[in-house]
Amino acid sequence: MSLEPTPHGKVAVFTAGSWGTAFSMVLADAGNEVAMWARRDEVARAVNEQHENPDYQPGVELPPSVSATTDVEKALHGADMVVLATPSQSLRAGLTEWAPFIEKDAVIVSLMKGVELGTLERMSEVIAQVTGAGPERIAVVSGPNLSPEIARREPAASVVACAEESVAKLIQARIHSPAFRPYTSTDVLGCELGGAYKNVVALAVGMAVGLGFGDNTTASVITRGLAETARLATQLGANPLTLMGLAGLGDLVATCSSPLSRNRTFGEKLGRGMTTEEIYASTRQVAEGAKSCSSLLALARSRGVDAPIAEHVEAVVAGRMTAQQMMDSFIARDTKAEAD
Ligand SMILES: NC(=O)c1ccc[n+]([C@@H]2O[C@H](COP(=O)([O-])OP(=O)(O)OC[C@H]3O[C@@H](n4cnc5c(N)ncnc54)[C@H](O)[C@@H]3O)[C@@H](O)[C@H]2O)c1
Numbered sequence: 001m002s003l004e005p006t007p008h009g010k011v012a013v014f015t016a017g018s019w020g021t022a023f024s025m026v027l028a029d030a031g032n033e034v035a036m037w038a039r040r041d042e043v044a045r046a047v048n049e050q051h052e053n054p055d056y057q058p059g060v061e062l063p064p065s066v067s068a069t070t071d072v073e074k075a076l077h078g079a080d081m082v083v084l085a086t087p088s089q090s091l092r093a094g095l096t097e098w099a100p101f102i103e104k105d106a107v108i109v110s111l112m113k114g115v116e117l118g119t120l121e122r123m124s125e126v127i128a129q130v131t132g133a134g135p136e137r138i139a140v141v142s143g144p145n146l147s148p149e150i151a152r153r154e155p156a157a158s159v160v161a162c163a164e165e166s167v168a169k170l171i172q173a174r175i176h177s178p179a180f181r182p183y184t185s186t187d188v189l190g191c192e193l194g195g196a197y198k199n200v201v202a203l204a205v206g207m208a209v210g211l212g213f214g215d216n217t218t219a220s221v222i223t224r225g226l227a228e229t230a231r232l233a234t235q236l237g238a239n240p241l242t243l244m245g246l247a248g249l250g251d252l253v254a255t256c257s258s259p260l261s262r263n264r265t266f267g268e269k270l271g272r273g274m275t276t277e278e279i280y281a282s283t284r285q286v287a288e289g290a291k292s293c294s295s296l297l298a299l300a301r302s303r304g305v306d307a308p309i310a311e312h313v314e315a316v317v318a319g320r321m322t323a324q325q326m327m328d329s330f331i332a333r334d335t336k337a338e339a340d
């Protein structure tokens, strides 16, 4: 099976979380038949019987072409596109169970924005290892796409990146809906790094907000965050222009500015003095940066790249530093040229 050029094929979405559910709506609006895989039976039942996912997108009516199942084989049967939206640290274990049922030649699309702890691998790398798929079958969709806004069908753009441009174009055609405008790219690494790093920067911005600081502070952190992201990503081989685009600057601005962002909210709670453990206990949704700050910092260190924001955010999340100490330390660092 290879990817159909027309949006009439079946897409399997793993799993039925906030983004998986909102992206299923995009896929359905673009003309696809969508089967979401849910871990819990009550979620699948609510999707099929009430056309709603009350746990992750409450109050949102799902299109009739979106269904859900807890049966992996059923979700994947006949799907020429498989979309993955789990917490990044859970992908390897989940995909290992799902991979045997993925149709031969199906394209695998990552929506995830994290880097695996320990291996320091990006999600596309984990997908390649677990499924054996080549780069022409692995793509990434990343951009300023806060799921509650997408679920309300507010206009938004994004990037679909695949090493094989013709495949990126096929996916673009399959996900272009009346409210969702995808651009293509072949820079998978740049899109993934932009998506993962903005979460770490959003944690720092959230901390500044939680401490009561205003727009000068947040703009300063956002801008230096972009410089830090670009420094690491280009060192790893990304196109610097990718970081100036939707999957870089675009997502950074959306995530750092929006109270809807789980990462910014997590940072805000740290800034107000909550501990990481207290914050984890207060929400069931994933804030990828709280884990990826460690893997991105390790990645930067392994390449000799200066990453002060990741370094400080990691220390606050680990409880070795307060948010106020982080801000003080940012200002006190050795002065240097902006371009360095
Ligand atoms: N929500 C957004 O606005 C948004 C937008 C773009 C990208 N993303 C990215 O998408 C990914 C998923 O985020 P989300 O917002 O959907 O998270 P979420 O917390 O809302 O949902 C996570 C989903 O994964 C499932 N899950 C949790 N642990 C699992 C495990 N061990 N094995 C299998 N499934 C598991 C949950 O049941 C749930 O369905 C993240 O990498 C996130 O950065 C999210």
Ligand SMILES: O=P(O)(O)OC[C@H](O)CO
Pocket: 113, 143, 144, 145, 146, 147, 199, 202, 251, 254, 255, 260, 261, 262, 263, 264, 286, 287, 288
């Ligand atoms: O809610 P967040 O912080 O995970 O951000 C969601 C998306 O990645 C925004 O593009």
